[in-house]
Amino acid sequence: MPCRAARRLYKALGRRGAFLLILGVGKTCWGVSFLVDPPEDHGLDLLTDLCSLRHWSWLWIVCGLVTFGSAFLRIGRDRLGFFAAFIPPTVWALAYTVAVITGDYSRGGFVAIWYLTSHVGVIWWASTVPEYSVPPAPRPPRRGKAP
Structure with a gap:
């Protein structure tokens, strides 16, 4: 039964949606970890001069939730999820x-x-x-009468 539910969810989400779902959960959890127990701010002086890492954790959490929510949107409308997923690591890299x-x-x-x-x-x-860039697997030839 759980496998059937997982297959149904994956079919509803597609490849892009599954990717956004995983990213959304990961970014949200990463943000919550900064909120619960912020690490040392080595190298993040640019950010911590503006506010604490507890405040910056909300960037990860909000972007993670937007990314998670975008997983359930149709292709083309999921762009906001990819953009939201892009923001926190870009800020950290900067x-x-x-x-x-x-x-x-x-x-x-x-x-x-x-x-x-x-x-x-x-x-x-x-x-x-x-979403569907891979061609479907070829079917084996049918046995029987040729048309």
């Missing part, structure tokens, strides 16, 4: 890049590249993938 330039956090360059590749790059790529 903060780490500034920290490297100012000399506050030398490791920040690697973290910025990680955010830009494994988050922003993957989101951009997934937003361009059409």
Whole structure:
């Protein structure tokens, strides 16, 4: 029964929707972790000069919820979800890049590249993938009379 429900959900969401659903849950959980127990702010001085990481956690939470909600929209209308998923890692990458330039956090360059590749790059790529780009598997030839 659970497998049937999972297949039905996946069929309703499609590939893009499933991706947005996973991203939305992940970003929301990441934001809640900043809210519950904020980590050290190494390299995030650009952000923490404006407000605390507890406040910045709401960026992850809100964008995660928008991404999650967009998973249930039709293709073409799900663009808002991809854009919302794109915002938090871009902000974090920018903060780490500034920290490297100012000399506050030398490791920040690697973290910025990680955010830009494994988050922003993957989101951009997934937003361009059409829902049904893979042709269906060929059927085996029928046995019997030829038409």
